[in-house]
Amino acid sequence: NAGVTQTPKFQVLKTGQSMTLQCAQDMNHNSMYWYRQDPGMGLRLIYYSASEGTTDKGEVPNGYNVSRLNKREFSLRLESAAPSQTSVYFCASSADRGRIYYGYTFGSGTRLTVV
Amino acid sequence: TQLLEQSPQFLSIQEGENLTVYCNSSSVFSSLQWYRQEPGEGPVLLVTVVTGGEVKKLKRLTFQFGDARKDSSLHITAAQPGDTGLYLCAGLSIYNQGGKLIFGQGTELSVKP
Numbered sequence: 001n002a003g004v005t006q007t008p009k010f011q012v013l014k015t016g017q018s019m020t021l022q023c024a025q026d027m028n029h030n031s032m033y034w035y036r037q038d039p040g041m042g043l044r045l046i047y048y049s050a051s052e053g054t055t056d057k058g059e060v061p062n063g064y065n066v067s068r069l070n071k072r073e074f075s076l077r078l079e080s081a082a083p084s085q086t087s088v089y090f091c092a093s094s095a096d097r098g099r100i101y102y103g104y105t106f107g108s109g110t111r112l113t114v115v
Numbered sequence: 116t117q118l119l120e121q122s123p124q125f126l127s128i129q130e131g132e133n134l135t136v137y138c139n140s141s142s143v144f145s146s147l148q149w150y151r152q153e154p155g156e157g158p159v160l161l162v163t164v165v166t167g168g169e170v171k172k173l174k175r176l177t178f179q180f181g182d183a184r185k186d187s188s189l190h191i192t193a194a195q196p197g198d199t200g201l202y203l204c205a206g207l208s209i210y211n212q213g214g215k216l217i218f219g220q221g222t223e224l225s226v227k228p
Contacts, residue, residue: 004157031214040124042203043158043218050214058215090157094214103148104205104216106157 002026006091006107013081013114021076021110023091031094032074033058033104034066036087043090049074081114088112118142119206121219128194129227136189136222138204145209147180147187148216152201194226 004025013019025032030051035043035058045058047066055066063085065077074093078085088111092104120139128134138147146165150158162171164180164187171178175198177190187204201223205216 033215035218040220042119042121042220043205045215048215092157103150103160103163104158106159108155108157 004091004093004105004107006089006110008110009108011110011112013078013112015082015114017081018077018079019081020078021089021091021112022073023075023107024073025091025093025105026072027093027095027105028071029093029095029105030071032068033092033094034064034074034076035090035092036060037090037109038087046076046089078112081112083114086112086114119204119217119219121202121204121222123222124220125223125225127225127227130195131193132226134191134194134224136202136204136224137186138188138206138219139186140206141185142206143184143209144206144217145184146207147184148205148207149178149187149189150203150205152203152221154200158201158203191224194224196226196228199224199226 007022033048034046044060049055049068052071067075088109090109091107094104122137148163149161152158162178167182167184169180175192179188201221203221204219
């Protein structure tokens with residue numbers, strides 16, 4: 001019962017480098033989300049996927065791309081990292097819309113530093 | 116754009132004291148959730164409130180959803196050091212856009228022995 005698994009846990013990038021953050025869930029959830037967390041700003045939605053095969057922009061999508069590879073996996077890609085993308089990134093999943101009562105299950109996060 | 120404003124942003128109290136955290140918006144939400152986050156971990160769901168005026172209790176924690184479903188509060192009675200953490204409120208839009216939640220900025224609670 002792993003829940004939501006994120007890799008890597010820590011990463012340091014140089015400005016301009018690219019990388020992909022991986023996320024997988026084993027709860028058969030339809031919806032998956034990527035958030036970033038910065039001090040004093042709570043969690044801000046980057047992209048989300050309401051179901052396999054669909055993705056939509058959230059509040060702060062610029063500089064990011066996503067892929068919903070299958071029902072289990074939802075990856076986040078930074079094509080050309082910038083210092084402003086230094087943050088803690090969280091992946092989350094939830095059951096169908098009608099069951100939002102049960103909330104999101106979050107991964108343990110990826111701490112990314114761009115120098 | 117729907118926003119959730121949490122207050123206070125930081126709270127440092129002594130063990131045994133009571134406290135209240137507020138979550139306010141000018142928008143109506145179909146439901147509101149409270150999460151608790153510990154350092155190095157993701158947020159964990161504490162409670163979901165759905166009905167205006169609803170009150171839920173979880174041991175020493177009491178959660179209330181405003182009558183108009185625009186605000187919520189979290190009250191902790193006799194706080195303990197184990198309550199230390201970041202508390203986040205999150206609202207689900209009445210339009211339920213893909214089930215995405217809108218999060219408040221968080222309240223950093225520190226309970227000293």
